[in-house]
Amino acid sequence: MNEPSFAAQLAEDLGPADLRHVLEVFGRDVARLTGVLREAAAGDDAIGFRRAAHGLAGAAGAVGARALEQECRKAMAQAETKLGELSATMSTIDVLAEDAMRELARFVAALDAS
Amino acid sequence: MVSDGHPAARILVVEDTPTQAELARALLGSLGYQARIAPSAGWALVAAREWQPDAILVDIELPDYNGFELMQQLHGEGIDAAVIVVTANASISAAVQAMRAGAVDFIVKPYAKARLAVTLANVLEKRALVAVREQAETRADRDKFFGFIGSSAPMRAAYRTIESVAGSKASVFITGESGTGKELAADAVHRASPRASHHFVALNCGAIPRDLLESEVFGHVRGAFTGAANDREGAAKLADGGTLFLDEIGEMPLDMQVKLLRFVQTGTFSPVGSSKVERVDVRFVCATNRDPLLEVRAGRFREDLYYRLYVVPIDLPPLRARGDDVLAIARHFLVTFSREEARRFSGFSAEAEAMLLAYDWPGNVRQLQNVIRNVVVLHDGELVTAEMLPPPVYRPGIAVVPPAQAALPIAVTRGFEPDPQSPATPAAVASAPSDAWQGEIVPLATMERRLIVAALRQTDNDVPRAAALLEINPSTIYRKLQAWRALGLAI
Numbered sequence: 001m002n003e004p005s006f007a008a009q010l011a012e013d014l015g016p017a018d019l020r021h022v023l024e025v026f027g028r029d030v031a032r033l034t035g036v037l038r039e040a041a042a043g044d045d046a047i048g049f050r051r052a053a054h055g056l057a058g059a060a061g062a063v064g065a066r067a068l069e070q071e072c073r074k075a076m077a078q079a080e081t082k083l084g085e086l087s088a089t090m091s092t093i094d095v096l097a098e099d100a101m102r103e104l105a106r107f108v109a110a111l112d113a114s
Numbered sequence: 115m116v117s118d119g120h121p122a123a124r125i126l127v128v129e130d131t132p133t134q135a136e137l138a139r140a141l142l143g144s145l146g147y148q149a150r151i152a153p154s155a156g157w158a159l160v161a162a163r164e165w166q167p168d169a170i171l172v173d174i175e176l177p178d179y180n181g182f183e184l185m186q187q188l189h190g191e192g193i194d195a196a197v198i199v200v201t202a203n204a205s206i207s208a209a210v211q212a213m214r215a216g217a218v219d220f221i222v223k224p225y226a227k228a229r230l231a232v233t234l235a236n237v238l239e240k241r242a243l244v245a246v247r248e249q250a251e252t253r254a255d256r257d258k259f260f261g262f263i264g265s266s267a268p269m270r271a272a273y274r275t276i277e278s279v280a281g282s283k284a285s286v287f288i289t290g291e292s293g294t295g296k297e298l299a300a301d302a303v304h305r306a307s308p309r310a311s312h313h314f315v316a317l318n319c320g321a322i323p324r325d326l327l328e329s330e331v332f333g334h335v336r337g338a339f340t341g342a343a344n345d346r347e348g349a350a351k352l353a354d355g356g357t358l359f360l361d362e363i364g365e366m367p368l369d370m371q372v373k374l375l376r377f378v379q380t381g382t383f384s385p386v387g388s389s390k391v392e393r394v395d396v397r398f399v400c401a402t403n404r405d406p407l408l409e410v411r412a413g414r415f416r417e418d419l420y421y422r423l424y425v426v427p428i429d430l431p432p433l434r435a436r437g438d439d440v441l442a443i444a445r446h447f448l449v450t451f452s453r454e455e456a457r458r459f460s461g462f463s464a465e466a467e468a469m470l471l472a473y474d475w476p477g478n479v480r481q482l483q484n485v486i487r488n489v490v491v492l493h494d495g496e497l498v499t500a501e502m503l504p505p506p507v508y509r510p511g512i513a514v515v516p517p518a519q520a521a522l523p524i525a526v527t528r529g530f531e532p533d534p535q536s537p538a539t540p541a542a543v544a545s546a547p548s549d550a551w552q553g554e555i556v557p558l559a560t561m562e563r564r565l566i567v568a569a570l571r572q573t574d575n576d577v578p579r580a581a582a583l584l585e586i587n588p589s590t591i592y593r594k595l596q597a598w599r600a601l602g603l604a605i
Contacts, residue, residue: 028132
């Protein structure tokens with residue numbers, strides 16, 4: 001949760017049970033979509049890469065993981081023009097996804113403690 | 115069969131990313147809406163057809179085809195749910211594109227609960243207002259009335275009776291040939307009544323094996339008979355607060371009629387196998403395609419039950435007595451089926467219209483529906499021509515006068531060159547001077563009485579319908595009847 005105000009709003013909108021459920025789904029989305037991105041980058045599959053980046057951008061945006069969302073949107077544009085750079089972009093996405101997941105774990109822990 | 119009252123609005127979310135879909139589902143649930151998720155445009159189309167959502171939240175980028183194409187498909191299928199585009203692109207051009215494609219609003223992702231709440235409230239309120247306005251227009255012009263189409267005098271009379279009786283709890287007895295819309299009339303009585311928010315439960319007494327009928331009406335308890343593994347509520351209980359429609363009531367066995375009579379009289383019943391008495395508040399609407407009084411005289415229908423149920427009769431006219439309604443209904447089916455079958459039909463040729471009007475439709479609206487379905491499935495084009503009509507509607511060698519040339523109901527003439535001098539041809543009748551009355555000349559008051567009595571006979575003494583046929587106020591007939599009785603005149 002890279003944007004504290006967004007996270008607080010989400011917590012208020014959803015309540016703890018629904019928020020926990022959404023964040024669990026987000027965790028599964030990150031694991032699945034980064035896997036798809038890696039495969040697409042390795043296979044120079046521009047269409048598959050763009051599609052997965054779009055999905056991950058949407059998921060990240062929904063939970064306020066702004067940095068990951070923005071990187072994914074940049075990657076969507078790159079997929080169409082800079083096919084050779086997808087692996088490098090993938091590395092950045094991996095790092096940001098790990099950051100988001102760490103934030104997510106901290107946020108869930110704080111929810112559990114409250 | 116069972117129609118619910120006013121459940122929470124249904125929102126379909128078309129979204130392929132699980133995080134966003136689950137977030138939308140959670141937010142909609144917390145706002146009190148029913149939500150379903152469609153992960154692709156194809157799923158969305160299926161869900162929209164089956165679930166009939168009030169609003170659809172559409173993501174633009176979908177795995178099969180994009181949200182704009184989905185909106186075109188929804189529009190093409192006549193699905194009138196309010197479409198709200200949900201997009202990460204906050205540009206003006208995206209908004210314009212969404213609106214041009216038929217969206218009523220758009221939301222930028224990520225969105226907060228408050229934004230979603232306001233957007234949906236506005237969209238649904240606007241939709242409800244449109245529905246109210248359309249219903250008001252429908253009632254005003256009388257071309258349509260709930261599920262009915264048509265504005266002929268006998269149908270307008272039926273609409274008036276339905277509206278008059280809807281507010282009361284009086285039992286309604288609908289008669290009419292098969293295919294005239296008896297269940298539609300029952301449904302209209304329910305929907306126009308204060309009971310509309312409760313269930314309308316329809317039971318076809320002729321389609322249920324006689325051994326099961328009591329259980330279907332009153333329910334049963336576990337172990338009541340072989341195969342009764344659980345307690346089961348019957349139609350009487352399900353219709354509590356609403357309307358119980360007993361179709362083909364003339365088919366009900368006499369022993370069951372005794373039990374129904376007790377239920378009608380007391381409002382109480384016992385499920386099969388139980389001694390517990392249950393009380394419900396049910397409005398009865400019955401229907402039959404037979405003459406109920408003849409059934410009573412023949413001993414097939416209990417007289418006491420007849421008088422309990424035959425409180426407000428509604429006699430639905432056969433299609434052959436409904437004049438131009440045939441064309442209005444045919445056009446409605448043509449549009450509906452052409453959309454379903456992806457055909458281009460937009461109307462009928464003059465000759466086809468004349469043939470539709472000339473045919474006597476023994477199977478009534480149901481037969482007309484089948485004929486139009488047949489035409490649409492087997493043919494394509496802009497206009498339905500006479501040759502596309504299946505027999506017996508299309509009769510080669512029989513010419514009919516196109517409606518535009520006939521001022522009176524269409525007459526069928528043999529051959530393609532009707533004799534303009536023949537008094538049997540509509541053209542000749544239409545061209546006769548209006549003052550060329552050849553019948554007996556009698557005092558105007560006598561003629562008035564004859565006409566009113568004839569109208570009453572034709573409508574089985576249904577004063578509002580007779581008044582509609584004569585285009586006078588029912589109170590005029592009541593007043594005349596009273597005056598003639600006072601004068602000792604035979605009526």
